[in-house]
Amino acid sequence: MTIVTRFAPSPTGGLHIGSGRTALFNYLFAKRYNGKFLLRIEDTDQARSKKEFEDIIIESMHWLGLHQDDEIYYQLARAERHKEIAHKLVEIGKAYFCYESQEEIAKLREEAIGKGEHFLFKSPWRDGNKPGPEGVKPVIRIKAPREDQTVLQDLVQGEVVVQNDHLDDMILLRSDGTPTYMLAVVVDDHDMKVTHVIRGDDHLNNTFRQLLIYKAMGWDIPKFAHIPLIHGSDGAKLSKRHGALSVLEYKEMGILPEALNNYLLRLGWSHGNDEIISMEQAIEWFNIENIGRAAAKFDMQKLLNLNAHYIKESSNERLITLIEENVGNIEPKYKERLLKGLDSLKVRAKTLIDLTDTSKFYLTDDIIITSEALNKFDDSKASLLKQIYELLNNIVNWELTNIQVKVNEFLEANSLKMGQFGEVVRIAVTGSTNSPSVFEIITILGKEEALRRIKNLLDK
Ligand code: GLU
Numbered sequence: 001m002t003i004v005t006r007f008a009p010s011p012t013g014g015l016h017i018g019s020g021r022t023a024l025f026n027y028l029f030a031k032r033y034n035g036k037f038l039l040r041i042e043d044t045d046q047a048r049s050k051k052e053f054e055d056i057i058i059e060s061m062h063w064l065g066l067h068q069d070d071e072i073y074y075q076l077a078r079a080e081r082h083k084e085i086a087h088k089l090v091e092i093g094k095a096y097f098c099y100e101s102q103e104e105i106a107k108l109r110e111e112a113i114g115k116g117e118h119f120l121f122k123s124p125w126r127d128g129n130k131p132g133p134e135g136v137k138p139v140i141r142i143k144a145p146r147e148d149q150t151v152l153q154d155l156v157q158g159e160v161v162v163q164n165d166h167l168d169d170m171i172l173l174r175s176d177g178t179p180t181y182m183l184a185v186v187v188d189d190h191d192m193k194v195t196h197v198i199r200g201d202d203h204l205n206n207t208f209r210q211l212l213i214y215k216a217m218g219w220d221i222p223k224f225a226h227i228p229l230i231h232g233s234d235g236a237k238l239s240k241r242h243g244a245l246s247v248l249e250y251k252e253m254g255i256l257p258e259a260l261n262n263y264l265l266r267l268g269w270s271h272g273n274d275e276i277i278s279m280e281q282a283i284e285w286f287n288i289e290n291i292g293r294a295a296a297k298f299d300m301q302k303l304l305n306l307n308a309h310y311i312k313e314s315s316n317e318r319l320i321t322l323i324e325e326n327v328g329n330i331e332p333k334y335k336e337r338l339l340k341g342l343d344s345l346k347v348r349a350k351t352l353i354d355l356t357d358t359s360k361f362y363l364t365d366d367i368i369i370t371s372e373a374l375n376k377f378d379d380s381k382a383s384l385l386k387q388i389y390e391l392l393n394n395i396v397n398w399e400l401t402n403i404q405v406k407v408n409e410f411l412e413a414n415s416l417k418m419g420q421f422g423e424v425v426r427i428a429v430t431g432s433t434n435s436p437s438v439f440e441i442i443t444i445l446g447k448e449e450a451l452r453r454i455k456n457l458l459d460k
Pocket residue numbers: 008009010042185199203
């Protein structure tokens with residue numbers, strides 16, 4: 001049997017990180033078993049569905065490396081097929097035309113609630129062959145069993161039981177002939193030969209209603225795995241106030257896709273004590289048994305730590321390409337400098353934005369000196385920098401260890417500390433108070449440029 005999973009987003013917004021994790025789990029499970037990972041756009045809510053959201057969702061998935069197999073399925077385009085199944089169910093006696101108006105049902109509901117009763121609509125058209133009233137367009141309702149119970153062996157939640165008298169005769173086809181979401185999902189999953197439905201546990205209730213359709217049609221029922229939702233660090237359901245919600249916002253924050261994947265994977269799934277898990281390894285190891293049952297708590301610090309790790313592991317060539325996405329094309333002469341300096345910069349960066357910011361002094365010769373740095377630069381520091389200028393100007397062999405030797409001699413002779421040298425040179429050549437070793441930086445910049453920057457500051 002080929003394992004087939006699917007990700008079924010509604011294009012009514014971007015890709016939420018919780019949905020990103022659902023997509024990731026479906027992808028990993030399919031790949032682990034050499035199966036297929038399908039994408040279905042659930043665009044039946046025509047008022048809220050937008051092409052731009054669909055594009056964003058696909059862009060986000062592909063950025064994460066979650067490429068779907070086969071063509072993309074569109075739910076709306078399959079409406080005729082959904083309709084056909086609704087009529088088929090009527091034909092085989094598992095569904096019926098119901099003529100009760102929405103107003104009448106609302107009235108009955110209110111009455112029941114008034115009496116403190118649980119309301120379950122019982123249609124007068126369910127059993128008899130009563131002809132419908134003239135001119136009224138019926139809906140098609142499923143004939144839900146009234147006795148017994150429905151048991152779901154969920155791969156994450158375990159056994160979940162619902163009493164059948166809690167399941168109503170839900171609508172499959174509206175009076176305007178459009179299929180309901182409940183019907184569409186089941187028909188699509190069946191036609192797409194989906195073997196495992198992995199989705200958020202907010203869909204658990206829907207599953208019981210969807211099972212009615214599988215059973216009525218006599219179709220094979222896929223396995224279900226309802227995964228806990230992601231919560232914020234305070235335990236409440238993840239929302240805007242906890243921070244960024246969409247996958248692309250994380251991209252814009254300078255998170256690498258492999259860091260987000262690794263983070264989302266570990267959020268609610270474990271493999272011993274492993275924290276750093278590559279995509280290849282995840283495909284090898286992923287299983288449903290190790291998905292936790294408790295809601296996962298989002299922890300930005302952990303994500304940043306993973307991101308720092310993956311930035312450190314990235315090749316300098318790749319990082320330059322990513323920095324260029326932020327600042328535009330980098331001229332060859334600056335690129336060459338950056339390439340030499342990146343090893344020291346990338347070990348300090350938590351995000352690509354950090355990395356871009358801290359790389360800036362290699363990317364231009366017109367550095368901007370931060371006000372924080374300028375405030376630290378008083379007269380006594382200026383006179384020290386003047387001396388350093390003379391010292392550096394006299395160095396002929398502009399090579400790292402030689403510069404170090406000459407600077408050390410100077411510091412010793414003047415009873416100065418390395419920190420004093422570093423501070424003023426750093427302000428002059430990087431414009432900030434925080435950077436990798438200034439020896440490395442002035443070596444990479446070259447004598448002429450390093451001295452020019454020092455002079456610039458002295459002239460201020
Ligand atoms: N379209 C549904 C959603 O975005 C998913 C339905 C499903 O996975 O079955 O929540």
